[in-house]
Amino acid sequence: MSEHLAARGVSKSYWKGKNEVPVLRGVDLEVEHGELVAIVGASGSGKSTLLHILGLLDAADAGQVFLDGSRIDDSGERARDRFRNRSFGFIFQFYHLLPELTALENVLMPLFIPHGVWSYLGRRRAYERQAAELLERVGLGRRMTHRPAELSGGEMQRAAIARALAGQPEVLLADEPTGNLDAKSGEGVLSLLRDLNRERGLTMILVTHDMQIAQQADRVVRLAEGRIEEWSAALA
Ligand code: ADP
Ligand code: MG
Numbered sequence: 261m262s263e264h265l266a267a268r269g270v271s272k273s274y275w276k277g278k279n280e281v282p283v284l285r286g287v288d289l290e291v292e293h294g295e296l297v298a299i300v301g302a303s304g305s306g307k308s309t310l311l312h313i314l315g316l317l318d319a320a321d322a323g324q325v326f327l328d329g330s331r332i333d334d335s336g337e338r339a340r341d342r343f344r345n346r347s348f349g350f351i352f353q354f355y356h357l358l359p360e361l362t363a364l365e366n367v368l369m370p371l372f373i374p375h376g377v378w379s380y381l382g383r384r385r386a387y388e389r390q391a392a393e394l395l396e397r398v399g400l401g402r403r404m405t406h407r408p409a410e411l412s413g414g415e416m417q418r419a420a421i422a423r424a425l426a427g428q429p430e431v432l433l434a435d436e437p438t439g440n441l442d443a444k445s446g447e448g449v450l451s452l453l454r455d456l457n458r459e460r461g462l463t464m465i466l467v468t469h470d471m472q473i474a475q476q477a478d479r480v481v482r483l484a485e486g487r488i489e490e491w492s493a494a495l496a
Contacts, residue, residue, distance in 0.1 A: 263329065264293040264463045265314060265431055270323030271486075272309055283309050285486030287323070291431075294461040296454065298474035300491065301483035307467040308435050310483065314465065315348040315433045316340050327431075345370070349424030353436040355416040357408040363419045364404040367391040370427045394422040398452060414445030421452065431463045432456075438473055450476060 270287040273280045283306040291297050301307050312318035314325055316333060325333040332343050357366045371387045372380050380387070395404050398418040400411075408416050417437060424432060434453065438446030450473055457464050466477060474480045482491040 262293055263290050264295070264327070265465070266290045266326040267310070267314060268324045268326070270310070270313055270320045270325070272306070272313065272318075272320050282486055284313075284320070284323075287483070287486070287488050289314075289481065289488050291463055291465060293463055294457070295479065296457045296464045296466065296477045298466045298468055298477035298480045299483055299488075300467075300469060300471065300474050300480060303469065305483045306486060307483055311433050311435050311465065311467055315350060315431075316344045317350070345373075345427060347430050349427060349429035349432045351417070351420050351424050351432065351434040351437045353439040355408070355413075355420045355440075357416055357419060357423070359408050362405045362407055363395060363400055363411065363422075364388070364391055366408075366419055367394055367423045367426050370423060391422070391426060394425055395419070397456075398422045412445065413441045414448055417441065417445075417449050418452065421449070421456070425456070429462075431465070434464065434466045436467055436469070438468065438470065446470075446473065 267287050267289045270284050271282070272284040273282045275281065287310055299307050299310065309318065313320045316325070320333065324331050327343065327347060332340070335343070358369065361369070368387055368391050371391070375383070392404060395401060398421050400415060400418050400422065403411060403415055408419070411419065437453065438449050441449060453464060453466065454476060456462055468474050480491040481488050
């Protein structure tokens with residue numbers, strides 16, 4: 261395996277009035293192609309901040325982000341947008357589905373956005389087939405025309421996973437994807453992510469504070485005091 265996504269010396273502070281509140285203090289993290297890495301850490305330890313910096317949703321104060329060995333965080337805004345949309349898929353704790361749209365339409369959104377209306381209309385059939393296949397894959401073949409309010413939490417997260425895959429990302433970044441689910445649907449969502457990781461060789465970073473969930477990753481790292489440390493099951 262070889263390095264896919266890496267953070268080197270990433271630092272980030274927030275400001276409360278005149279007080280600097282350091283969150284990340286020189287994070288180093290390397291994730292290999294096809295690896296599923298879990299990041300654990302206390303609430304407020306900076307897990308979401310780090311995930312957002314890795315996926316170019318947020319900028320670090322210092323340090324670098326590399327994809328396949330090339331730095332991606334210092335390119336212009338348009339290049340960063342392109343990396344964010346083409347290379348990364350995001351999954352959030354509260355799904356972030358659009359409530360007015362059906363599951364199918366939610367999955368179509370990321371295909372629609374980069375194309376504009378006319379180009380999208382020309383390819384609509386193909387996109388709809390692609391979106392339907394993804395919904396089948398995540399187990400929502402019979403829920404395509406349901407709106408989020410008509411889906412369970414686990415089903416909403418599955419729809420969000422299908423949406424994240426629609427742009428054919430190479431790295432999936434998941435922030436507490438089971439954090440709002442009961443144990444059983446959480447396990448279902450995790451085993452779906454694990455299967456997708458294996459069958460597609462998809463690189464994944466999974467933020468969680470649930471050790472049961474984290475232990476199913478290839479590797480667990482812990483964010484503490486603003487830095488990453490390798491976590492060993494022997495220490496638990
Ligand atoms: P985690 O995901 O591990 O719970 P976060 O990355 O969300 O942690 O937050 C880390 C710290 O940074 C917390 O103390 C939080 O209050 C602070 N923080 C996060 N986002 C902001 C923001 N936009 N403005 C100010 N402080 C923030
Ligand atoms: Mg968080």
